[in-house]
Amino acid sequence: MSNEESLDALRERLVLAALEHVPFDGWSTKALRHACQDLGLDSSAAERLFPHGVTTAVECFTALADRLMAEDVAALPLAEMNVRDRIIAVVKARLTRWAPHQESIRRALAVYAMPATVAGGAKATWNTADAMWKAIGDRSADFSWYTKRATLSAVYSATLLYWLDDQSEDFAETWLFLERRVEDVVKAIRLRQTVGTSVGKALSLLPNPLAFIPRPGSGLGARRSGGRRNGL
Numbered sequence: 001m002s003n004e005e006s007l008d009a010l011r012e013r014l015v016l017a018a019l020e021h022v023p024f025d026g027w028s029t030k031a032l033r034h035a036c037q038d039l040g041l042d043s044s045a046a047e048r049l050f051p052h053g054v055t056t057a058v059e060c061f062t063a064l065a066d067r068l069m070a071e072d073v074a075a076l077p078l079a080e081m082n083v084r085d086r087i088i089a090v091v092k093a094r095l096t097r098w099a100p101h102q103e104s105i106r107r108a109l110a111v112y113a114m115p116a117t118v119a120g121g122a123k124a125t126w127n128t129a130d131a132m133w134k135a136i137g138d139r140s141a142d143f144s145w146y147t148k149r150a151t152l153s154a155v156y157s158a159t160l161l162y163w164l165d166d167q168s169e170d171f172a173e174t175w176l177f178l179e180r181r182v183e184d185v186v187k188a189i190r191l192r193q194t195v196g197t198s199v200g201k202a203l204s205l206l207p208n209p210l211a212f213i214p215r216p217g218s219g220l221g222a223r224r225s226g227g228r229r230n231g232l
Contacts, residue, residue: 011049013039015061023103027054027111055120058111062124066131069094073135086136087182091156092175094132095163099171106164129153151188155181 017035018027025031032046032054050057072093078086098105112121129152133140140148158181163174 007049011057011060012064014041014046014049015057015064018057019061019101019104022101022107026107027058027104029054032057055111055117058108059120059124061108062128065094065098066128068097069128070131070135072097078136083136084182084186087132087152087155087185088175088178090132090136091159091178094128094156095160095171095174102164105160109160109164125153125157129156132156151185155185 014032014035017038018031020038021031021034025034029046032050033043036043036045050060069090073090076089076093078089081089109121111117112124126149129149132152133148138148155178159174159178162177163171166174168174
């Protein structure tokens with residue numbers, strides 16, 4: 001393991017330890033220093049590991065959550081699921097692991113909502129959606145790559161906010177909310193496919209405008225040329 005890999009692993013250990021302190025101190029240097037003490041590190045290690053501030057600690061935590069989500073989803077029988085069920089499963093996996101740390105997640109969203117970091121928050125959400133699609137086997141490389149991630153970003157963001165305030169047993173209300181959102185997405189995709197197919201069929205019945213453009217040396221061009229000579 002390289003020195004940089006060792007530092008990355010230590011950063012991940014630190015943000016995980018900080019989850020116990022974030023509900024009281026927020027994502028702050030104070031919370032990271034408490035986490036250092038829990039790990040038996042010098043309190044100044046927080047500044048050394050995250051020299052650019054606590055925002056990078058939140059980014060580290062988000063990236064770690066994406067990686068752990070992929071590991072959790074890899075253990076699921078994806079081959080037996082349709083796309084709808086895969087999407088539901090991956091969002092569930094992303095949230096369920098962090099159920100004991102809802103308040104820390106809420107505080108992380110507050111960090112991403114600040115004016116100086118809102119762009120980073122949008123990027124983090126996009127990266128999570130990308131990680132979700134990859135985790136469930138998406139390998140698209142065309143324009144659908146963007147539309148899939150934009151759509152799932154919206155579904156995940158809405159579900160995350162609902163989950164943070166859900167008091168139902170085992171988050172039953174959140175999963176129902178998620179199923180409705182995913183069903184709306186599936187219907188929209190089917191509608192686009194139907195409309196696209198119908199438009200394609202309609203266009204195929206129209207004459208090709210290029211057929212009316214005479215090609216050099218064609219009979220139509222020769223007759224028109226001859227007509228002009230007779231008129232001169």
